Amino acid sequence: MDLSRKVLLPAGLCSAVLFHLGTGLAPLPALAWLAPLPVLLVAPRTSARTAAALAFGSCLLGLTNSWPFSAHSHDLPLWPWGVAVTVGMAATFALATTLFRALLTTGRTLLAVTAPPAAWTAVLYGVASVNPTGIMGTLATTQADVPLVVQLAALTGAWGVEYLVLLVPVAVAAALTERDVRIVGFVGLALAAVVIHGGVRLTRDDGPAHRVALVASNHHGWATDLDTPAGPELVAAYARRIEALPDGVRVAVLPEAAFGAHEPRPAALFDPLADLARAQDIDIVVGFAQWTDGRKYNYALTFPASGGEPVRYLKQHDRVSPAGHDLTVLGATGVLVCADVNHRDPASAYAKAGARLLAIPASDEDDNGWQHSRTALLRGAENGVAVVWSGRQTRLMASDARGRVVAEAATGGADAFTTVVADVPIGDGPTPYARLGDWFAWLCVAAAVAGAIRARPGARSASRPPAGPPPRRR
Template identity: 55%
Template structure:
């Protein structure tokens, strides 16, 4: 535990830590992460940090995280939602600098023997910074550690209490605990306290997760998602395209009560084109199914574009209209919209990159989130898991129908019940499943309380770390400067 590299070994160990963290980050994050490796990625840099000069530790931290983001570079170079310049560079460099802050705080506290604070405060700082980014960023937040755990419902149960911030904290807290226990300056008593807190924390999280996944959430409801296998953004309403979707709905298994079609499945300059609405109302009534489909209205008069979800009720009545709330192109909406005579709520694609409106739907007693979406191909899995994450936060089953991406159905506990890529040889891809939910959650009622707690813990860590920085600077002053100041320290 007292190992420190000699001066001649530091470059070797720094290079090894950089390579290990970069490879683990590359494999454990991004568009197709190996979730177990996400927890390990920060560890090599954190182990190195207290044993080498600050400049070396922080340089390794920045380089390792930045190289880890290479798993998204090819996607960013051709993405229209996340282009490399400037969005991709901003994300990659910004996340790398956030990791630098995390490592600096860990190094400062571990160097003073503050093992428990070194385990808690850096993880809290990481989480707090991401919360602030999510609060002010017009694009929302996606692709973080919590997103990487999207296929691990046992871990995700914590989000029902503390939101996605619980998972962000835990994934960084685990390597910080290990590195703090092995830090050279940590006293035995501090190590014992840190180990006890780590065991209790993860024991509580796992216990809560097991109980959550064993719980029941009411009777199942059968749902479906349909998407075309050839991408087309807001194609004009045509008899052939409408008839294709109608046939898919007619061929759904018996018992389906809700079906979701993609974002921008159709486009028109009319608000209510009869060639679309009449066939959809007829098949909705014939099959007794609520239909939620994406529709883009771009009026010829030049009024702003409306990106909406049309919700056709099972009785064949007129559709309800949900206006997308988070969009930098179309007019933003503000209202929650439900399928008539049900508690099925609608969102559209990028709405899940923000805490609201999902949290508002959860608080309003929604029974199902129906989400038309459209992705960029490579980010289909990642974005579907962002939707799943919102579902677990608020105890809501999710039907995610994305063209050029992933179709997914998950229950209120975050278990994926059906999924498929929208890229098969047939004209459409269709999935169905029986989902359970909703489940009332603490997070729906109380929101981002844990993120604010993380900000408070990070501030405490910064206050504890800053004096050590000043004292180290004081000991490095030259004798002449010390004499000129009268020997004062």
């Protein structure tokens, strides 16, 4: 039995364990960089079919780390969506591994290093572009608590982070297989550029700070009905919490669909919060679900400190509700709702419109709270805006315009409410990514296509024989 066959199972199991620990709802960031490496090391030494199967199986097994959550999730039920996401990611890794093997074994070393991570990123970009629910929980999300890496998103969007995390193990596997120091030099320069860029951004002036508050009830579910006694009681309880906030708070954000009603202007909510916002000189952002003509409208209402009627923002990305199209900008604050952060817009549109802080009522399902809050953090880093994420049944988080967590707390404790107050630097304006858009993702599409063309059997390099497993000795 040749060497490759002896190590196939251990390599696959090793990658599976690393994928399991390095991705998912509570990832270990360093392990995400290592997870592809064992499979990539053996891929050039076995057949294309075996390499693809090994990559698919190891990634699929590792990504089952999200299945216990999906088994009881309403947003991502295990069947069919949880399984579909896992299978799709595993198939994408198999594609990248097959491309790596084909290019490396035919002498196209530079393409073997650059095209596979481009293919991975291009597929995810395509999925994000056509999927109405957007995308979250990818390799980029695993690095959300590593500010030095996250700064790359200001240039390339999260797609650059996605690419980088797979580029490194691909390059290591290629360098060890080919024993080519040029690969090490190429990737070393790329990593040095990322570190220098990140370091410079992190040392720059963060801009003025806004004091913000996040307030979430720990014991009330989705859209407490304002037509029942529980509705006005909860409004009063929130009002008392906001009145007790320290001086200087400029924005208070409550969760998505904290309240619900059939009428468009329930006095039990509108009148007390309008008076409170004016009295406390604070903008209050609250999620409000309205049922009209058999349809649900998912709003974020902003009660301005100047008083008067709230400004309505209708969630732009919602599977079951009508979608909004307009932005809500009050001073430096833009308003989104939860799953809006799974897409490039409206976050980029807000940055270009002058917003420097995104107030986001949200609602998740406990276990995925970290992951979704970090998707929001990445949007902030991409566009140069601070993020205030107020989640019901999840967590509260405030991050600055560089993607650094300033303050956070898990909700659902024994107290009636969870409250976070933080001074959040709001940044100095839109980033290159906010202005240029998904240029890097399109570059990945081009690189993936070029790699696929060069990897065709008819495009073999004359300097290398056709790929295949080593001959067996008799």
